[in-house]
Amino acid sequence: MWQKSPNHQSLSEEEESKALKKAPSLRFRFILAGVLVIGIIASLAINLIFDYSQKLADLSYDRLLRSALLQMDENVGLIRNEVSIDIPWSAFATLAQAEEDRVFYKVESLEQGFITGYQDLNSFPPNPPVLDQIQFYDQMFSGEMVRFAWVQRYITDPETAQTVRIILGQTRLSREEMAAAVTQKAVEVVVLIALVAITLIIIGSHLVLRPLHRIERALEERVMGDLTPIDINTPKETHHLKVAINHFMAxxxxxxxxxxxxxxxxxxxxxxxxxxxxxxxxxxRDIGYSNSASPEKQHQALESIVQQCDTLSQTVTLLLNQAVVSHRLQTHRLELMDLLVPITASCREQALTALRQGVHLSLECELKESLILGDSFSIQQMMQNLIENAVRYSQQDQDAPAEVIVQVMEFDLFYRIKVIDYGEGIPESEKERVFERFYRGRYDVAGTGVGLSMVRDIVNHHSARVNILNTEPKGTTFQVDFAKHRFDGDNQ
Amino acid sequence: MRLFHILLLMVILQVGRAWSAEPVWFGDKNNTRMLYINSALDLASFEPILTVFVALYPDIKVAYRDVNTLDLYYQTIEEHKQPEASLVISSAMDLHLKLVNDGYAQTYQSNFTERLSADFKWRDQLFAFSLEPIVMLVNKAAFPGDIPEDRQSLLQTIRQNEQAMTKRIGTYDIRQSGVGYLLASQDARQADVTWGRLLEAFGSHKVQTYCCTHEIIDDVASGELAIGYNLLGSYVSQRARDDDRLTMILPKDYTLMLMRAALIPKSAPNPTDAGLFLDFLLSDSAQKMMQTQGLLFPIRPDANTPNDPYVVNAPGPTGVIELDQQLLVGRDYAKQKRFIRNWEMALEIIAEP
Known part of the structure; x- marks a missing residue:
């Protein structure tokens, strides 16, 4: 049967809004994911900027420091074998470009000791000293972090040689200011870009989900009973949804x-x-009033009514069965089953009925088991129809009792079921039409004209094959072939 | 090194002398709010300003002590842990800047300091409130020949009047006066050759050296000196105004411009009132007062209108001594030692080695 919601009543508005509230939002997830990714990228960028701006500021101001140091270095000389330095004003004018930064320096020679500057300045750089190579480093001095440039070189004249060391330092105020300025600008740009990106995501999410809303509206606005396919234009991404809905409607x-x-x-x-x-x-009713009324005639008339009632009852059963079979075919999956079970069952069921009509029904089968993929109930209905049909059309000869034989045979790839009768047979011209709905070969024989069309539906649904053959010397044989079930891995 | 020791000894002696000096008090003596100012600024120039200040803030009393620039520097270092003064004012910009550079001052910010041009302050710790020319003062009667316009003409006069100029020139003893050293070193920086010739001429004519501007001015006024060289414009203009015998000369070749600056020591006992006084010094009224009463030359040019009395304009280029790290170079130990030695040799105080 169809699967249905237990309560088909639509939800109340309140419940609907509650459900809507509880439901996860695609758009929200999309935006959240976007914002997260952008946030991570932006914070990485800002981190990099912090680092970079610090380096940039050091790079720029280290140039000043180096220049001042070299100017000092240039003015170191030996006077009467003593190192002396005449610091040029320009060296400190260079440093004064970092307007607010304090300046510390020290000049000493390894041989002569302290020459000038701040005596308590540490004269040892953090890295191993290399002659003539300027080192830059940060060190605390006088309560502030100071950037130092350090250089050491030989100074010689014919009489003496000395190693002179110059340490020149500058507080980091201007550097921090510059780094902060660079950082601020860059961070502003990054934040702006991030905001624009987030805005685009929000707008984008709206645009992306719009086709869904369009499909939704198209479905909502349909008049009752309209099952035609949706034909609005949708982008590729929602095409499948549209197709699925259309298939479902079909x-x-x-x-x-x-x-x-x-x-x-x-x-x-x-x-x-x-x-x-x-x-x-x-x-x-009228017999009672007619002249020729006799109890016999009345009895006969009532007998006809009873017979007609039986026929009607049969028809109703058949219709019900057909309805059930039709639903089963649509809603039930084919299962692994033994073909003999429904055949035997229907033979057993029909045998007595057939005998009452003077027909001998026999089942010829030497198989123990015959597995196919199928629906047992449908196959039983099919067999019932075929047997009933065969019994109905068998020759009603009083002397020789008629016979209907059901045979089941095994072939390499399939099982063959034969229902053989020895009736009048079906003319060639009609064989094509017997499976049509409501077609009845002979109107003198009772029948609904529905049975064989049902057989055809069941056979088609099982991907089986049905043929109508002539029985020798006369009569009809219905032959149905069901494919054997092959187990996976069977080497056939 | 020996020289350094002598210098140090001298300093200690002088600091000892300075510390014994009693301050001058302004305002109600019973006030508990006290602002102690150490200053290398003549009281004569500063008294009216202080009087107005205590009138404005009647609950503050001000102690004002006049100290020589060099003493001021050493004293500020000496007592940096527990300074007596909350405000230190000096005309020796270089020493004051070195104090700030070496971390002896504290930061102060107010609307008034914000308004001050960046050229006139450093690190928000050193604030200039006056900018004055460095001048020569001539006793018209005592000076032989024409009144000199610039250093060249002074040199010429000295050469032409050797006899009359001997022992008749007065200037700072750069060993004793902080501002004297600053001016000499700036002269040497501005015009090295002229400075050399001038120094040589001074030396060969037995220049008289002094610790303080006032003594030079006094001696010029009395006629003992014919000319005083490198004097502070504010003091000279006051005297020249009142004394017909004297003429103030702003050298035409270049006129040095000097700032007077103030700082608040790091552990000052009363930084609040020090800031208050600093704000007052930088205020329109005090700046205007300096100009109109001819006390000092204001730092803020907008306080200066051409119609104000006592406005002086340099006839030639001005060399403003910049208030920045360059001043440290002049006070470099080696440079200072060499400079003083050369000065002593030129002035024949010590013999050439």
Whole structure:
């Protein structure tokens, strides 16, 4: 049967809004993910900027420091074998470009000791000293972090040689200021970019989800019973959704059509026997008033009514079965099953009925098991229809009792079921039409005209094959082939 | 090194002398709020300003002690842990800047200091409140020949009047006066050759050296000196104004411009009132007062209108002594030693080695 929601009533508005509130938002997730990624990238960038601006400021101001140091170095000389330095004003004018920074320096020679500057300045650089190579480093002095440049070189004249060391330092105020300025500008730009990106994501998320809203609106605005495919233009990304909805609607339409057909069938099937039942009943009623009324005739009339009732009952059962089979075919998966079970069951069921009509029903089968993929209930219905059909069309000869044989045989790839009767047989011209709905070969024989069309539906659904053959010397053989089930891994 | 020791000894002696000097008090003596100012600024120039200040803030009393620039420097270092003064004012910009550079001053910021041009302050710890020319003072009667316009003409006069100029020139003893050293070193920086010739001429004519501007001015006024060289413009203009015998000369070749600057020592006992006084010095009223009463030359040019009395304009280029790290070079130990030695040799105080 179809799967249905237990309570088809639509939810109240309050419940709906509650459910909506609880439901995760695609847009929110999208935006959140975007913001997270942008946030991480931005913070990485800002981190880099901090580092870079510090380096940049050091680079620029180290140039000043180096220049001042070299100017001092140039003015170191030997006077009467003593190192002396005449610090040029320009050296400190260079340093004064870092307007607010304090300046510390020291000049000493290894041989002569302290020459000038700040005596308590540490004269040892953090890295191993290399002659003539300027070192830059940060060190605390006088309560402040100071950037130092350090150089050591030989100074010689014919009489003496000395190693002179110059240490020149400058506080970091201007550097920090410059770094902060650079950082601030860069951070402003990064934040701006991040904000723009987030805005774009928000707008983008709206645009991306718009086709979904369009489909949603198209579905909401449909008039009742409109199952035509959605034909609005949607982008590639929502195309599949549209196709899926359209497929779903097509299936729904097919189901509905079947239901309609079935209802029409049922009405058709029931109308005729009801009409004839009414006629028979009228007949029986009128017999009482006619001249030729006799209890026998009345009995006969009532017997006809009872027979007609049986026929009607049979038809109703058949229709119900057909409905069940039709639903099963649509809603049930094919399962692994033993073909013999429904065949045996239906033979057993029909044997007595057939015998009452003077037909001997026999099952010829030497198989123990025959596995196929199928629906047991449907196959039983199919067998029932075929056997009923065969019994119905068997020759009703009083002398020789008629016979219907059911055979099951095994072939390499399939099982073959044969239902053999020795009736009048079906003319070649009609063999094509017997499976049509409501087609009845002979109207003198009772029947609904539905049974064989059902057989065809079941056979098709199982991807089986049905053939109508002639029985020798006369009669009809229905032959149905079911594919064997192959186990995976079977080497066949 | 020996020289350094002598210098140090001298300093200690003088600091001892300075410390014994009693301050001058302003305001109600019973006030508990006290502002102690150490200053190398003549009280005559500063008294009116101090009087107005205590009138403005009647609950503050001010102690004002006049100290020589060099003593001021050593004293500030000496007592840096527990300074007596909350404000230190000096005309020896280089020593004051070195004090700030070496971490003896504290930061002060106010609307008034913010308004001050960046050229006139350093690190928000050193604030200039006056900018004055460095001048020559001539006794018209005592000076032979024409009144000199610049250093060249002074040199010429000295050469032409050897007899009359001998022992008749007065200037600072750069060993004793901080501002004297600063002016000499700036002269040497501005015009090295002229400075050399001038020094040589001074030396060969037995220049008289003094510790303080006032003594030079006094001696010029009395006629003992014909000319005083490198004197502070504010003092000279006051005297020249009142004394017809004297003429103030702003050298035409270049006129040095000197700032007077103030700082608040790091552990000053009363930095709040020191800041208050500093703000007052930089205020429109005090700046205007300096100009109109001819006390000092204001730092803020906008306080100066051409119609104000006592406005002087240098006839030639001015060499403003910049208030920045360059001043440290002049006070470099080796440079200072060499400079003083050369000065002593030129002035024949010590013999050439």
């Amino acid at each position: 299936r729904l339409q097919a189901n509905l059509e079947q239901l309609e057909n079935y209802t029409a069938d049922a009405a058709h099937q029931l109308r005729t026997p009801l009409a004839s039942l009414r006629a028979l009943a009228e007949n029986a």
